[in-house]
Every structure is written in C-alpha cells, then in structure tokens.
Amino acid sequence: xxxxxxxxxxxxxxxxxxxxxxxxxxxxxxxxxxxxxxxxxxxxxxxxxxxxxxxxxxxxxxxxxxxxxxxxxxxxxxxxxxxxxxxxxxxxxxxxxxxxxxxxxxxxxxxxxxxxxxxxxxxxxxxxxxxxxxxxxxxxxxxxxxxxxxxxxxxxxxxxxxxxxxxxxxxxxxxxxxxxxxxxxxxxxxxxxxxxxxxxxxxxxxxxxxxxxxxxxxxxxxxxxxxxxxxxxxxxxxxxxxxxxxxxxxxxxxxxxxxxxxxxxxxxxxxxxxxxxxxxxxxxxxxxxxxxxxxxxxxxxxxxxxxxxxxxxxxxxxxxxxxxxxxxxxxxxxxxxxxxxxxxxxxxxxxxxxxxxxxxxxxxxxxxxxxxxxxxxxxxxxxxxxxxxxxxxxxxxxxxxxxxxxxxxxxxxxxxxxxxxxxxxxxxxxxxxxxxxxxxxxxxxxxxxxxxxxxxxxxxxxxxxxxxxxxxxxxxxxxxxxxxxxxxxxxxxxxxxxxxxxxxxxxxxxxxxxxxxxxxxxxxxxxxxxxxxxxxxxxxxxxxxxxxxxxxxxxxxx
Numbered sequence: 183x184x185x186x187x188x189x190x191x192x193x194x195x196x197x198x199x200x201x202x203x204x205x206x207x208x209x210x211x212x213x214x215x216x217x218x219x220x221x222x223x224x225x226x227x228x229x230x231x232x233x234x235x236x237x238x239x240x241x242x243x244x245x246x247x248x249x250x251x252x253x254x255x256x257x258x259x260x261x262x263x264x265x266x267x268x269x270x271x272x273x274x275x276x277x278x279x280x281x282x283x284x285x286x287x288x289x290x291x292x293x294x295x296x297x298x299x300x301x302x303x304x305x306x307x308x309x310x311x312x313x314x315x316x317x318x319x320x321x322x323x324x325x326x327x328x329x330x331x332x333x334x335x336x337x338x339x340x341x342x343x344x345x346x347x348x349x350x351x352x353x354x355x356x357x358x359x360x361x362x363x364x365x366x367x368x369x370x371x372x373x374x375x376x377x378x379x380x381x382x383x384x385x386x387x388x389x390x391x392x393x394x395x396x397x398x399x400x401x402x403x404x405x406x407x408x409x410x411x412x413x414x415x416x417x418x419x420x421x422x423x424x425x426x427x428x429x430x431x432x433x434x435x436x437x438x439x440x441x442x443x444x445x446x447x448x449x450x451x452x453x454x455x456x457x458x459x460x461x462x463x464x465x466x467x468x469x470x471x472x473x474x475x476x477x478x479x480x481x482x483x484x485x486x487x488x489x490x491x492x493x494x495x496x497x498x499x500x501x502x503x504x505x506x507x508x509x510x511x512x513x514x515x516x517x518x519x520x521x522x523x524x525x526x527x528x529x530x531x532x533x534x535x536x537x538x539x540x541x542x543x544x545x546x547x548x549x550x551x552x553x554x555x556x557x558x559x560x561x562x563x564x565x566x567x568x569x570x571x572x573x574x575x576x577x578x579x580x581x582x583x584x585x586x587x588x589x590x591x592x593x594x595x596x597x598x599x600x601x602x603x604x605x606x607x608x609x610x611x612x613x614x615x616x617x618x619x620x621x622x623x624x625x626x627x628x629x630x631x632x633x634x635x636x637x638x639x640x641x642x643x644x645x646x647x648x649x650x651x652x653x654x655x656x657x658x659x660x661x662x663x664x665x666x667x668x669x670x671x672x673x674x675x676x677x678x679x680x681x682x683x684x685x686x687x688x689x690x691x692x693x694x695x696x697x698x699x700x701x702x703x704x705x706x707x708x709x710x711x712x713x714x715x716x717x718x719x720x721x722x723x724x725x726x727x728x729x730x731x732x733x734x735x736x737x738x739x740x
Contacts, residue, residue: 191397194404196365201403201442209470209477211446212463213247213422214240218281220454222252224495230262232494237266241273244479249279249305253295254288263295263449272300277350279303284333293340296349303350303387304337306330308368310355312677323365327372330355334376351377352387352422359392359402366390366405367412380418388413389426389448392435392455399431410443422446425461427453432461437469451491452499452506465504472547474538481505484552511549514605516567516592518544521616523569539704563605568592571611578608584687584702587714594618619716624650624735626677629726633665643668649731651676665723669730677734682706686729688722701725705733713737 217236221227228236232333233250240248250266251259263280266272276410278299284306296302308330315321321329341349353373355366370388380386390409392402410416422443425432436447453462464484467477481487488499488506501508513519521543539657540548562574568588575581583591591614597607598614629648636642645668646659658675662668667718670683686703699722704712715733719725 191401194401194408196404196408199404199407199442201407201438206437206440206470206473207475209475210423210440210444211247211420212245212467212477213249213279213446213448213481214245214403214450214463215249215424215448215460216240216450216454218249218251218279219448219460220450220495223454223456223459224497224508226496228494230258230265232261234265234271234409235490236494237271239487243277243487245477246275247277247279247303247446247503249281249303252281254291257588258542259602260291260295267297267299267528274300277301278305279305279352281305281307284308284329285335289333289336290340293337293344296347297344299347299349301348301350305339305354305389306333306337307354307356307388308369308388309357309360311357312362313360313483314357322655323368327369330369330683331372331376338377338379338724340654350384350387351380352389353377354389354391354424356391357393358390359397359405360394363405363408367409367463370409371414374413374419376413380415383418385418387422387446388620389422389424389446391448392426392432393424395426395428395431395435398429399438402435403442406439406444407442420445422448423461425449426455427458427461430458432459432468433465436461436466451487452497452503454495454497462504462507468547468552469503471551482553485554496657505547505552511545511554513544513570514563514565515564516570519570519573520567521569523573561596562608562611563599566592566596566599571595574608574611576613579612581612581700582687582689583615584714586704586712587619587702590714591615591619615716618713619736620718620732622715622732622735622739624738626650626731626734626738627730628680628728631669631724633668633723636661642669645669647671647672649673649676666726666730669727673734674729679707679710679737681708681729681734681737686726688725693717699725703729703733705737707737710737 196327219234230273237248251262253260253263266278272278280292280295282288292304295666295717308326309315309319318588355369357362358366372516374380374386377386384633390406396621410421421444423436423439425435431452440451447466449461449463449466449576451464454460468481470477485507499506504510513522522545525542529542562570571592572583572588575583595611595614627650629650632646634644636644642663643665644661648655648657656676658672660668662671666683683703684706686698686701688701691698691700698720699716701714703726705715706712713733713736715729715736717725717728717732719728
C-alpha cells in the first residue's frame with residue numbers, strides 16, 4: 183500500500199471554536215431522503231407502488247420533510263410526484279421535496295411536478311469543490327456562483343406563479359466539506375440574496391453536505407460553526423446537515439455538527455445511499471431518544487420498520503445494526519448475561535440510584551421501547567453463563583432457578599451447546615433442564631405418597647410411601663413433624679445414600695385453577711455435597727417429594 187498518494191486534511195482555522203463545550207438538548211428537524219438518495223443507490227430501485235408504501239411509512243413514523251425523488255430524471259419519477267399530489271396522498275403537515283441540478287430545463291420540469299402541492303421544497307444543488315469544478319465541469323468560482331444564482335432566480339420566479347402552494351427553497355453546495363470555506367460562504371450568500379424572500383418564519387434551507395467523507399467529524403463541526411458565525415443573516419436560514427459514511431463516521435459527524443449549530447438532518451433509514459451510504463437516521467434519532475430528547479419520530483415498532491424496508495428495498499439490515507439488528511440487544515457472554523439479569527430485576531431501584539427510570543448493565547436503552555422482546559436479549563451458546571441460562575428459563579417458561587442451583591445447571595447447558603457446536607434455543611435449554619433435574623433416569627419411581635395429620639396433633643404427620651426401586655414395589659411408613667419430614671424419614675429406610683433436606687425453594691407457575699407448584703429441593707448428602715431435584719405438581723407437598731425422588735435418581739447417576 184502506498185500512502186504517498188494521500189495527505190492529512192488541513193485543519194479548519196477556528197481557534198475560538200465553541201462547539202466542543204455544547205450539548206444537544208433538543209431535537210433537530212429530520213428529513214428523509216430515502217426515496218431519492220437512498221433509492222437511487224439500490225441495486226434494484228423501488229417501483230412506484232413500493233415507493234408509495236415507503237412514503238406512507240415515513241409519514242406514519244412522523245417525518246415532516248420527505249425528499250420523494252428527482253422529478254426531472256425520468257417519467258416514473260415525475261409521475262410519482264403527480265400521483266401523490268393529484269390523489270391527495272400527502273398529509274397536511276408534510277413537505278415533499280424534489281431535487282434538481284442548476285440547469286434551466288431541469289428546473290422547469292421540476293417545478294411542473296410541484297404544481298398543485300400544498301407544501302413543497304425545491305432542492306437545487308451545484309458542486310462547490312475545486313475537484314468537481316475543475317475536473318468535472320470545467321468551471322471557476324465566478325461561473326459556479328453565476329449558475330447557482332441564475333437557477334435560484336428561475337426557481338423563485340416559477341414558484342411565484344404557484345401562489346396556492348407554499349414552496350420553500352433548499353440549496354446545497356455539493357461537496358461542501360471539500361470546498362474552500364470562504365468560497366462556500368460566498369456561494370451561499372449569493373444564493374440567499376438571489377432568493378430574496380427568506381425570513382425567520384420561512385427560512386431558506388442551506389444544506390451543507392459532507393458528500394464524500396474525507397475529513398474527520400470534528401472538521402465538519404468546525405466548518406458548520408464557521409459558516410453559522412460568518413453567514414450574514416443566520417436567523418433567516420436553516421442549516422441542514424447531509425453526511426455520508428465513507429469513513430464510517432457519519433453519525434459522529436452529524437452529532438458534532440449539530441453541536442456546532444446545525445438545525446436539520448438529512449439521511450436515510452439504516453443508512454441506504456451511494457457507496458457506504460448516508461447517515462443512518464434510525465441510529466441518530468434513537469441516540470437522542472436514549473438521552474431523553476423528544477425526536478418526534480416513532481420507532482416503537484422498529485421490527486415492522488425493518489421488515490418493511492428489507493422487503494421494499496431488497497437490502498437486509500445488518501444483524502448488529504444499532505437499535506435494529508437482530509443481535510443489537512443480545513448477550514452471549516456469561517458475565518454480560520448475568521449482569522443484565524440482575525440489572526433488570528433491580529430496575530425499580532434505578533430512579534433512586536441514578537435519577538432515571540432505565541439503567542441496566544449493557545443495555546443503554548429499553549428494548550421494549552422499540553418493540554423488542556426481552557426473551558431475545560440473551561442467547562445461549564457454549565460461552566453463556568448461569569445468569570443467562572436462568573434468564574431464558576424465567577422469561578420463556580416462568581421457571582425461577584435458585585441461585586445455588588444455577589452453576590450446576592449451566593454446566594449441563596454448556597456441555598450440550600458444545601456437543602451440538604452452535605447456539606441453542608430456549609426450548610433446548612428447557613429440555614436439558616427437564617432431562618437433568620426434573621425427569622432424570624434412575625432406580626426410583628414414586629407411585630404415591632399419603633401424608634395424614636395425627637388425630638391429636640395435626641402438626642404431626644403420619645406418612646405412607648409406595649415406591650418402586652429397580653422395578654420392585656415397596657411400601658414404607660414413618661412419622662414426622664411435617665409432610666416432607668415424614669416422607670424423608672420413610673424413604674430413608676429403603677434408599678441410599680443418607681441425606682438431609684434443610685430447606686427448599688418453591689414457586690407458583692401459572693394462575694388460578696391451572697397454577698402448579700414448582701419445588702427445587704437440595705439434598706444435603708454427607709461427603710458429596712448438595713444435589714438438586716426439581717418437580718412440579720398442583721400440590722406443593724407432592725411437588726417437593728417428587729423433587730426428592732428426582733434428586734435421588736440424579737445421585738444414583740453420579
């Protein structure tokens with residue numbers, strides 16, 4: 183690789199920059215360019231019906247500025263404009279936007295497409311970088327300014343012939359970040375003067391694009407702050423940002439440029455666009471949402487948005503895409519899983535400790551706010567830990583594994599995952615739990631247990647047990663100070679080894695008449711430690727004694 187063909191971008195001369203100390207506390211205005219900038223870069227661009235469905239989705243999400251196409255580029259693009267207008271498919275609070283180059287015949291065709299619209303934005307652009315002016319168009323600075331001014335005047339005159347429509351103007355000095363900073367301002371000042379009717383109430387939109395990302399994000403912020411500080415009538419323009427992702431920093435560049443004075447952001451859902459794409463609006467918008475900023479955009483059913491965009495564009499959303507990817511809120515690591523599990527269970531303490539309602543390890547935003555389900559947060563493979571396994575069983579099956587039992591269960595689950603060599607499903611985790619703890623094979627089979635309170639002292643229990651041992655039925659009786667005590671005293675006469683039940687964990691699964699008791703019983707066996715057995719039954723005492731039998735069968739296998 184030869185680095186001699188490249189050079190470090192020159193710093194922007196801004197010694198008194200203010201943006202590094204600024205914070206974003208309010209949402210910018212959002213503009214979707216999916217139907218133009220995003221669509222033109224698809225291997226198979228959307229047809230009119232697909233574009234209509236996409237447009238309606240953007241409106242439902244809450245976007246108020248939507249660039250719907252390049253009406254002078256083709257008859258299909260022109261017809262799409264006309265259909266939205268003539269069939270009254272544009273919500274009253276939405277501005278449609280159309281792009282045009284600064285060429286007279288293209289401008290005329292573009293304004294023709296806007297006829298009859300309630301609210302529209304004509305978006306004109308011209309290349310402002312020396313690279314384009316010299317090597318593509320053969321223009322100098324003066325000629326570029328003249329072309330932009332003439333185009334602006336033409337757009338103004340044609341717009342004035344449509345008094346029934348609220349036609350706004352957006353101007354883009356293409357490759358703004360690659361242009362001479364002073365020339366960029368001079369060009370925009372000339373366009374502003376040519377438009378001649380911008381006010382704070384109806385500002386001219388100055389869209390300052392990082393058309394190709396050649397600079398680091400802080401340079402973009404410097405250029406935006408410098409532009410805002412030096413533009414003559416800053417209160418009469420909206421400074422719009424349009425970042426591309428060639429170096430993978432479009433989101434960072436956009437956020438820093440907003441700190442530097444930007445008012446509006448153009449981008450696409452999931453970053454569709456030329457080369458590596460536009461800035462991803464889903465990421466930008468949800469970043470602000472996760473910081474407590476009202477964005478005006480509703481991503482509460484993000485899975486539906488993903489499905490729609492994938493279906494209409496044919497472009498899959500990357501499985502680790504921020505907020506939207508399949509694995510975005512997923513933890514495989516055991517320590518991460520355990521931390522998430524504990525954090526969610528202590529979520530009620532977050533306001534007191536952190537002054538906010540959501541504070542969970544490894545999850546910076548509540549997945550439920552985006553329509554994501556908790557059961558997909560933790561995925562199980564050979565790297566997973568006890569906390570994640572317990573989480574899956576609780577979320578999918580309502581089973582609350584006691585902490586003391588979790589390490590042993592995790593060994594069996596990890597061994598199973600290693601044996602199959604892949605991620606395993608929650609159903610497979612449940613099967614391992616059932617096979618190893620609830621229904622383990624062994625020599626003991628409980629036929630029945632009948633505890634009966636003493637006639638004189640109802641706290642004293644007489645127990646009768648019928649049990650098969652290696653297929654042979656046996657009946658034993660014993661007494662105890664409770665149903666479990668009587669059962670243990672009885673079977674100790676016919677089973678090995680000797681054990682104690684000091685305490686056990688129980689829970690209810692389900693509600694009402696269908697509820698069952700789940701018992702987790704630790705058998706304390708001398709010189710062998712604790713072995714758990716698990717069982718369920720409509721009666722808690724019967725669940726406990728069945729769990730003891732399960733534990734004894736597990737002991738017999740060790």
